[in-house]
Amino acid sequence: MRSLRVLLKKLIFQTNQQINKLMFSRRKFLSRSLLSSFGIAVGGITTSCANTDTSDHGNNTSLNDSGFPLVISTWDNHEANSAAWSILEKKGSALDAVEVGVRIPEADPKDSSVGYGGRPDRDGNVTLDACIMDSEGNGGSVCFLQHIKHPVSVARKVMEDTPHVILAGEGALKFALEKGFKKENLLTQSSKKAWEKWKKESNYKPVINIENHDTIGMLTIDENGDIAGACTTSGVAYKLHGRVGDSPILGAGLYVDNEVGGATSTGLGEAVLKTLGSFLVVELMRQGKSPYEACKEAVMRIARKQKYKDFQVGYLAVNKKGEYGAYAIQPGFEYVVSRDPENKLINSDSYIKKED
Ligand code: SD4
Numbered sequence: 001m002r003s004l005r006v007l008l009k010k011l012i013f014q015t016n017q018q019i020n021k022l023m024f025s026r027r028k029f030l031s032r033s034l035l036s037s038f039g040i041a042v043g044g045i046t047t048s049c050a051n052t053d054t055s056d057h058g059n060n061t062s063l064n065d066s067g068f069p070l071v072i073s074t075w076d077n078h079e080a081n082s083a084a085w086s087i088l089e090k091k092g093s094a095l096d097a098v099e100v101g102v103r104i105p106e107a108d109p110k111d112s113s114v115g116y117g118g119r120p121d122r123d124g125n126v127t128l129d130a131c132i133m134d135s136e137g138n139g140g141s142v143c144f145l146q147h148i149k150h151p152v153s154v155a156r157k158v159m160e161d162t163p164h165v166i167l168a169g170e171g172a173l174k175f176a177l178e179k180g181f182k183k184e185n186l187l188t189q190s191s192k193k194a195w196e197k198w199k200k201e202s203n204y205k206p207v208i209n210i211e212n213h214d215t216i217g218m219l220t221i222d223e224n225g226d227i228a229g230a231c232t233t234s235g236v237a238y239k240l241h242g243r244v245g246d247s248p249i250l251g252a253g254l255y256v257d258n259e260v261g262g263a264t265s266t267g268l269g270e271a272v273l274k275t276l277g278s279f280l281v282v283e284l285m286r287q288g289k290s291p292y293e294a295c296k297e298a299v300m301r302i303a304r305k306q307k308y309k310d311f312q313v314g315y316l317a318v319n320k321k322g323e324y325g326a327y328a329i330q331p332g333f334e335y336v337v338s339r340d341p342e343n344k345l346i347n348s349d350s351y352i353k354k355e356d
Helices: 002-037 042-051 078-089 094-107 151-161 169-178 189-201 269-273 277-286 291-305
Strands: 070-074 127-133 139-146 166-168 216-221 227-233 254-257 261-267 313-319 324-328 334-338 343-347
Touching: 070 078, 070 094, 070 261, 070 313, 078 094, 078 216, 078 334, 078 343, 094 127, 094 151, 094 216, 094 227, 127 151, 127 254, 139 151, 139 169, 151 166, 151 169, 151 227, 166 169, 216 261, 216 313, 227 254, 227 261, 254 277, 261 269, 261 277, 261 291, 269 277, 277 291, 277 313, 291 313, 291 324
Parallel strands: 139 166
Antiparallel strands: 070 216, 070 334, 127 139, 127 227, 216 227, 254 261, 261 313, 313 324, 334 343
């Protein structure tokens, strides 16, 4: 009975996907015919779309970009996208893909905002936050975790092997060690040097788009149309010891509802936490907004109440059709989209424009 239901679900998804693809190519055909009847070179448009958030033009990506499988992540995390894509390509699940994907920056010592090599807190400790959500509405999270290179995988274990959603600090570390994760020193020489330099002035000021922002939030849609997401970070550099940001909090740094879509955030976690931004984006999409419109509204909620000029927040979202969009407070937020082995780096639209 159960296997019949699974088979039926798969068939419905595949049919939907076919319809989706047909509509996509029809839309593409129509827009191309329109463009060429106005004498505009289609090749030029395609190239400019590759470098521009199509949502920039007051609309959203739905007119010319939709479908799945899909991988999308914050910042230029193209290697992470490629790793996730290699799972989806083999008909793997969205959940496996998203975990494999975000493990790439977690293990990269050169990435100073995630996992190994992440900037420490003001006392010199690398403390990590991560969460993961599957398409069944399950979620797992670890926060304030030290010494473990892959917090996202510990978060997945919390989701799958415990009745809980969040484990923190010492308890999360104990759990990880029990599950066979290795205890490691995550403070690289270059992070230590940067921290020692920072200590001389101990000036805590988030630097927009540079020092504090490379957190990876990734959303994946597999070939069945199922959505998963993950978010992982070492948090804001030189934070107070014990500080937890938005990234490991379901609804703040990440939210997935397989009926609607998924959203993730990057930037100053405190601003996102106060507005439960990713949950908000998904709920706005449920009410009919496009991913771009929903991200924009979530940014506006921050801009209306907080002193937004001093910090960055960027949201990224996908809906059930595989349409995506993003919006940020400051210019400079970019994200990478993969719908085939090719990764496309896109500049997000922002509330504050470059010339402001
Ligand atoms: C945090 N949101 O801990 C994270 C930081 C971040 O790119 O996104 N960095 O507040």
